[in-house]
Amino acid sequence: MEFVIIVTIFFYLMSTAGYFAYLFLQKNYLNRVGYFLLIAGFLCNSAAIFYGFLKSGHIPVHNLHETLVIVGWSIAGVFIIFQYKFNLRILGIYAAPLATIVMVFASQVSSEPAQIKNIVNNCWLIFHIISIFIGEAFFILAGGLGFMYLAQEHAIKAKKHGFFFRRLPSLELLDTAGYTCIVVGFTMLTIGLATGLVYAKMVWGKFWGWDPKEVWSCITWLLYAALLHERLTAGWRGRKAAIMAIIGLAVLLFTFFGVNFFLKGHHGEFTRL
Amino acid sequence: MFDIVLLGLNHKTAPVALRELLAFSKEEAVTVLQNLQKCPDMNEVMLISTCNRVEVLLTTSNTINAVNSVKTYISEFKKIPISQFESALYVHDGEEAVRHIFRVASSLDSMMIGEPQILGQIKDAYLTAILKKTSGVILNRLLHKTFFVAKRVRTETGIGDHAVSISYAAIELARKIFGDLEGKKVLLVGAGEMAELAVEHLIRNRVGEVFVANRTFERGVELSNRFKGKAIRIEEIPDCLKVVDIIISSTGSPNFVIVRDQVKGVMRSRRNRPIFFIDIAVPRDIDPDINRLNNSYVYDIDDLKGVIEENIKDRNKESIKGERIVDEAVISFRQWYESLGAVPTIVALRNKIDTIARTEVDKTLQSLNHLADNDRQAIYRMTNSLINKIMHDPTLFLKNNGCHGDRVTYIDLTRKLFKLDD
Numbered sequence: 001m002e003f004v005i006i007v008t009i010f011f012y013l014m015s016t017a018g019y020f021a022y023l024f025l026q027k028n029y030l031n032r033v034g035y036f037l038l039i040a041g042f043l044c045n046s047a048a049i050f051y052g053f054l055k056s057g058h059i060p061v062h063n064l065h066e067t068l069v070i071v072g073w074s075i076a077g078v079f080i081i082f083q084y085k086f087n088l089r090i091l092g093i094y095a096a097p098l099a100t101i102v103m104v105f106a107s108q109v110s111s112e113p114a115q116i117k118n119i120v121n122n123c124w125l126i127f128h129i130i131s132i133f134i135g136e137a138f139f140i141l142a143g144g145l146g147f148m149y150l151a152q153e154h155a156i157k158a159k160k161h162g163f164f165f166r167r168l169p170s171l172e173l174l175d176t177a178g179y180t181c182i183v184v185g186f187t188m189l190t191i192g193l194a195t196g197l198v199y200a201k202m203v204w205g206k207f208w209g210w211d212p213k214e215v216w217s218c219i220t221w222l223l224y225a226a227l228l229h230e231r232l233t234a235g236w237r238g239r240k241a242a243i244m245a246i247i248g249l250a251v252l253l254f255t256f257f258g259v260n261f262f263l264k265g266h267h268g269e270f271t272r273l
Numbered sequence: 274m275f276d277i278v279l280l281g282l283n284h285k286t287a288p289v290a291l292r293e294l295l296a297f298s299k300e301e302a303v304t305v306l307q308n309l310q311k312c313p314d315m316n317e318v319m320l321i322s323t324c325n326r327v328e329v330l331l332t333t334s335n336t337i338n339a340v341n342s343v344k345t346y347i348s349e350f351k352k353i354p355i356s357q358f359e360s361a362l363y364v365h366d367g368e369e370a371v372r373h374i375f376r377v378a379s380s381l382d383s384m385m386i387g388e389p390q391i392l393g394q395i396k397d398a399y400l401t402a403i404l405k406k407t408s409g410v411i412l413n414r415l416l417h418k419t420f421f422v423a424k425r426v427r428t429e430t431g432i433g434d435h436a437v438s439i440s441y442a443a444i445e446l447a448r449k450i451f452g453d454l455e456g457k458k459v460l461l462v463g464a465g466e467m468a469e470l471a472v473e474h475l476i477r478n479r480v481g482e483v484f485v486a487n488r489t490f491e492r493g494v495e496l497s498n499r500f501k502g503k504a505i506r507i508e509e510i511p512d513c514l515k516v517v518d519i520i521i522s523s524t525g526s527p528n529f530v531i532v533r534d535q536v537k538g539v540m541r542s543r544r545n546r547p548i549f550f551i552d553i554a555v556p557r558d559i560d561p562d563i564n565r566l567n568n569s570y571v572y573d574i575d576d577l578k579g580v581i582e583e584n585i586k587d588r589n590k591e592s593i594k595g596e597r598i599v600d601e602a603v604i605s606f607r608q609w610y611e612s613l614g615a616v617p618t619i620v621a622l623r624n625k626i627d628t629i630a631r632t633e634v635d636k637t638l639q640s641l642n643h644l645a646d647n648d649r650q651a652i653y654r655m656t657n658s659l660i661n662k663i664m665h666d667p668t669l670f671l672k673n674n675g676c677h678g679d680r681v682t683y684i685d686l687t688r689k690l691f692k693l694d695d
Binding site for chain 2: 152156157159161165169170171172173234235236237238239240
């Protein structure tokens, strides 16, 4: 298990190197190398998760270590699909190092499973976990695209056409890609929350328990819902949409880490150090 | 052995007044080629004449005579005394001539580094030389190598990247904002060469409808017909801003034609779709404060000039890589050129036959174990004299004057026939 994680980190690291080399040298084969290394890492990552699944019999999200492994897996997986669809190569310098950092972090925290009470393993739980993680990975990409949009917009407005201006794609593409990520992420988050509610009803007998994680997830959901609503009605796009995607990312990170570290709740066991 | 010589003048050595006196039209070039070839000591010749350069590339057995006869001929043909253009002339021979033609074709020697036309002009000049049969083995090889080098420089360096003219720079910026320009609507305010050129570039990028607003409506109609667009009145501009994406403005108006509040007012009904103003006019037509609004971008003529300057700096940086590619190519051409001497070819031919004979004899002797050492030596001796006999006539032919002065052709043929250049 440890070994597979190390191999995964190695692949992600090499992929990061590939993408950065592409950033500086702008040779297409470097981009492809980065992409294939990321896929190799993703496969190893999947193997690690599958192994955890075989060992425990349910999705391995019982401590921070396992959860982070899934986070890294979702970021890599979602980016692979994303790059296949949009061919937005420069995003590799954001996604690949992020997956690497998450995996390094995962390998450093204890992998002792937490003592869990009241876990019922059923398909609702699997759906809940998988769709939440994939949705979050899309939001993470949307946040990265938001940063890129702001950088590119600043270059165009300030008329300073430097290193990144040449390498970043058009504003339109960044905006569309970010929007797509948020739509998909929002859909996944909605499915994740809904299945979570059903699961809560089955296991604890009530849909809503005012658990801090539930509350903050709901806040995240409302935030992205507001962003989508404004885009569809008032045409919120470009700069405002990019800033909202970044704020959304910040709230998301707080929901994921902050709530567990600072507040108590029934998700806490899975992500506490 | 022939020498490759290039003589000529370009924008660096001669003012335009002199260049236009010496420029040759296509028809003139044909006559010049045919007459130059008749000069004594002249072997192969081609003529490159563009607005920035006039160059004669030739191979000769006597450089000084050939250069002089070209000078005299040009002076007679154009009726200009030699003294008037001699100081502007440069003469390169051997490796320097090769390097020069490589650099010219790769656009490293152009007035605007990286401009793409020069390669096509050299291709045309070469085609004329081929049709008039004034190019031969050496120039053919040299020019093919030249085209190869030029292509390599273009694809492997950024020498041709990024716009260096105002209208192209504007299009490039529009691409950075909109990505694809297909279907984007354009508004041209006023008229002017640069603005019209920009609209033409946009149309080539398959933009959608083109609107034209002009102070005199008739002129607007005239222009809109040219762009297959629609003429509107100046008063209609604010309404038009609701639909168009790219505005190119070039009027003589002393005041702003479009002000901030007009754009601010339409952003809501545009649903915040980006809008890009290209202001070519002096004094400016577009309120620069519009650039501060969300999703709207303004570039005036100075901004565009700034972009171009950056791009030119980049091209100059990239040209260093281009020079390296040229250097490599000069070395590999020299290797081929040196192999054209009679001696290296004869040696290569002998080595080839020698290797074949030895391999075959060794193979045969392996199965003839009953032979004594003496017998084996005799077979080797016989092989050697066979080789000598075979080599005798070709050696004489290539070394002496058997080739009637056209030795390079025969050496090249020999090398191809026996595949001596791997």
